Amino acid sequence: MTVDMRSFLQQIKKTNDLFTVKKGVSTKYEIAAVTEKLDESKAALFENVKGSKFKLVSNLVGSRDRFAQAIGSKKSDINQKIVKAISSAKKPRISSTAKFFENSSKDISILPIVTHFQNESGPFITSSILYTRNQEKKSQNSSFHRLMPIGKNQFSIRMVEGRDLHRSFMFAKTHGQDLPVAITVGVHPAISIACAFQAKWGKNELEIANSLMNNKLTLAKCPSTGLLVPSTAEIVMEGKILRNKTHKEWMVEMLRTYDMPRPAPVIQIEKLYFRNNPIYHDILSGYTEARLLMGMPIEAKLNSIMKKKFPQTKQVILTSGGANWLHAVVQISKTR
Ligand SMILES: Cc1cc2nc3c(=O)[nH]c(=O)nc-3n(C[C@H](O)[C@H](O)[C@H](O)COP(=O)(O)O)c2cc1C
Structure with missing residues (x-):
């Protein structure tokens, strides 16, 4: 089984499941338009994103076949494999090194963040997984949350009320504190599948990811927050969700309709790390990859x-x- 997103890309290239785009493409609508055309078909690797040194992958697990490939199961056994991974979840190993420390920046505008649809409030990172400490259970939580950039070092963050990250944020806020978070973009799809799972309050989804990956997941400690993230992630950010700042945002959701505008909390980013020859991951909201991950x-x-x-x-x-x-x-x- 592969252990990071780039080795998974090599695997699906061999099975002719990867469509490579060499021509320069814009993050504004063009990437989303190509991804939409490939829905339920091949994954896309954009090798030349205009104005960015990052490559970009989309539609990564945009079919049930690739979903099965990602967790090393037959298509008919996906459900059993997930149920078994939940019941046999096991702590991942911690590594003292990680490739994402190869490069760093304080400027999020270097990321090729995609503008998907004309009437959204802006470009969005849609594959972002947030890691935080559950203050009550003393465990870690991981979940997907869309991020809209505001300037060079802030994002708005959508947290559905009642979800685990929102509960931790409310705990911090009522104690007069900002909430430290780590963020990854570009992880092995088995990690994405586990982090899209609404595990019980206090349960660490990364243990489920480890089990889906046959105990091959390794984690690395982020220097500022001490939070543990997959050591093979392409991009890692550290920061805090501010207790007293909001910014209005809205985007297309899983039914392909626009969400209503709402004030969303804001994350202050302190540092961004990324691997050499980094690959960014975009998920087209409302299309098969997003829907399969949720469903x-x-x-x-x-x-x-x-x-x-x-x-x-x-x-x-x-x-x-x-x-x-x-x-x-x-x-x-x-x-x-
Ligand atoms: C592609 C994708 C994007 C998502 N975006 C958001 C989001 O912006 N806000 C949110 O609250 N949940 C979002 N979710 C759903 C949560 O990540 C998911 O329900 C997760 O299991 C919640 O974890 P929890 O049990 O730790 O609360 C998204 C899920 C996926 C797969």
Whole structure:
């Protein structure tokens, strides 16, 4: 099994699942337009992003086949593999080195952040995973949150109320504190799958990622926050969510409709690290990669619950017609 995003890219290149774009492309609409064309088909690697030294990958796990490849399972066994990974989650190893320390900057405008749709509030990082400390359970949490850049060292952050990061943020805020966070962009897709899973309060999703990766995940400590992040990440940022600042944002969500404008909290970034020859990851909101990442963990849970309660259940699928979220089809064995 591969352990980082770039070795996964090599793997899918061999199976002719990677479309390479050598021509210069703009982060404004062009990358999103090509990604939309490739929906449910190949992943795209943009080798020449205008105005940036980062390469960019999109539609990385934009099909069930690649989803299965990412976790080393057959397409028909994805759900079982996820359910097993949750029950056998195990602490990852900690490494004293990490390739992302190869380069650093204080300026987030060097990132090739994509503008996807005309009426969004701005460009967004959509593959950003945030790591924070759960102050009550003394564990770490990891979850996806979109980030919109504001100048050279701030982002607005969308945190759905009640999700784990929002609970930690509210805890910090009511104690008069900002919340330290680490952020990764460009991780192995098995890590993305685990971090899209709504694990129990206090449960560290990185342990589920480790199990999905056959215990091959290694973590590295961020120097300022002490938070642990996947050591093979392409890009890592450290900063804090400010307790007393907001900025209005909105974007297209999983149903391909615009979300309503809301004031969102703001992150102050202190440092940005990245690997040599860095690869940025973009996820096109509302399209298959985003929908599968959101829906597959729920589908796995549904399969496990339904099979226990109704043993005649063969499988449960969240359909693409229902945005992999709103519509489930249950296959059962005939009893007569
Ligand atoms: C591509 C993608 C983007 C997401 N963006 C957001 C977001 O902007 N805000 C948010 O609150 N949740 C977002 N989510 C959902 C959460 O990351 C997800 O529900 C996660 O499991 C929550 O983790 P928790 O159990 O630690 O709260 C996104 C998920 C995916 C897959």
